[in-house]
Amino acid sequence: xxxxxxxxxxxxxxxxxxxxxxxxxxxxxxxxxxxxxxxxxxxxxxxxxxxxxxxxxxxxxxxxxxxxxxxxxxxxxxxxxxxxxxxxxxxxxxxxxxxxxxxxxxxxxxxxxxxxxxx
Amino acid sequence: xxxxxxxxxxxxxxxxxxxxxxxxxxxxxxxxxxxxxxxxxxxxxxxxxxxxxxxxxxxxxxxxxxxxxxxxxxxxxxxxxxxxxxxxxxxxxxxxxxxxxxxxxxxxxxxxxxxxxxxxxxxxxxxxxxxxxxxxxxxxxxxxxxxxxxxxxxxxxxxxxxxxxxxxxxxxxxxxxxxxxxxxxxxxxxxxxxxxxxxxxxxxxxxxxxxxxxxxxxxx
Numbered sequence: 318x319x320x321x322x323x324x325x326x327x328x329x330x331x332x333x334x335x336x337x338x339x340x341x342x343x344x345x346x347x348x349x350x351x352x353x354x355x356x357x358x359x360x361x362x363x364x365x366x367x368x369x370x371x372x373x374x375x376x377x378x379x380x381x382x383x384x385x386x387x388x389x390x391x392x393x394x395x396x397x398x399x400x401x402x403x404x405x406x407x408x409x410x411x412x413x414x415x416x417x418x419x420x421x422x423x424x425x426x427x428x429x430x431x432x433x434x435x436x
Numbered sequence: 437x438x439x440x441x442x443x444x445x446x447x448x449x450x451x452x453x454x455x456x457x458x459x460x461x462x463x464x465x466x467x468x469x470x471x472x473x474x475x476x477x478x479x480x481x482x483x484x485x486x487x488x489x490x491x492x493x494x495x496x497x498x499x500x501x502x503x504x505x506x507x508x509x510x511x512x513x514x515x516x517x518x519x520x521x522x523x524x525x526x527x528x529x530x531x532x533x534x535x536x537x538x539x540x541x542x543x544x545x546x547x548x549x550x551x552x553x554x555x556x557x558x559x560x561x562x563x564x565x566x567x568x569x570x571x572x573x574x575x576x577x578x579x580x581x582x583x584x585x586x587x588x589x590x591x592x593x594x595x596x597x598x599x600x601x602x603x604x605x606x607x608x609x610x611x612x613x614x615x616x617x618x619x620x621x622x623x624x625x626x627x628x629x630x631x632x633x634x635x636x637x638x639x640x641x642x643x644x645x646x647x648x649x650x651x652x653x654x655x656x
Contacts, residue, residue, distance in 0.1 A: 326468070326469060328469045328473075328501055329465065329468050332475070332476050332501075336472065336475055336476055339465050339483075371549075372548050373458070373550070373551035396467055397461045397462075397464030417464065420467045420472075421462070
């Protein structure tokens with residue numbers, strides 16, 4: 318499984334990538350939309366884990382751009398929202414079915430990754 | 437309660453809510469980082485139980501990261517506390533630099549999300565008597581307008597200058613003020629806040645700036 322983690326909190330994605338790699342999941346990371354698009358342009362991933370709020374462009378728009386480049390790529394959204402009502406509405410608008418709320422449980426994330434890839 | 441007071445009250449609640457949501461989002465990020473670092477420590481312990489030696493430098497880096505995040509959270513909560521207390525008194529003497537510092541701290545995430553660079557000039561060493569919460573609300577709306585006007589990748593310069601009768605807050609380097617896409621400014625909400633503070637709000641496309649003149653010793 319090859320995963321791209323996108324979040325402007327560098328310490329978060331680096332720690333998460335390390336924890337995933339310890340569990341046999343290859344994870345690269347990007348801290349901006351521009352960096353994420355550059356990485357996706359050069360190599361393919363099974364799925365991306367995107368923060369909903371990243372600078373300049375929101376995660377939902379980033380997903381659209383990534384999907385245009387890699388139509389087979391799957392997505393999981395991560396949010397720091399206390400209430401997820403608006404988030405659910407926004408996610409539904411761009412057709413994303415999967416999301417998790419920060420702080421993440423690594424077991425939940427991996428289970429969700431498997432669920433997404435099997436869907 | 438007249439229409440203007442209702443407008444200020446409703447707008448104020450919206451402003452407070454927006455800032456509280458941003459702060460809670462920041463705290464969630466801090467908790468998420470601490471959570472992942474704690475998870476990594478658990479992973480390292482599990483590996484040590486299986487015979488892999490522990491690297492002390494790795495542990496130091498992780499504990500340093502947790503401490504950094506605790507300091508970050510402490511700063512966020514200090515800002516939140518100051519902001520919460522800005523509603524306490526309708527007329528209080530406050531240093532201009534404190535107002536700017538609070539505004540910049542509160543708006544940091546919004547500035548980053550919009551991809552704008554906010555440069556803050558050394559503020560005038562002056563105190564003003566005002567309603568801090570209402571002033572912060574007005575300055576936030578000016579900054580929000582400035583960010584909408586300039587767009588991502590551009591710089592906004594924020595200055596506070598002492599005048600004979602008070603303080604000028606200046607939002608400078610605002611490109612694209614004359615485009616059709618630029619929002620109406622000052623709109624009713626800004627005008628109501630300006631009136632309540634006895635402040636003048638000037639939109640000056642020729643100078644590419646928005647200015648707020650807050651006169652001394654006026655109460656809301």
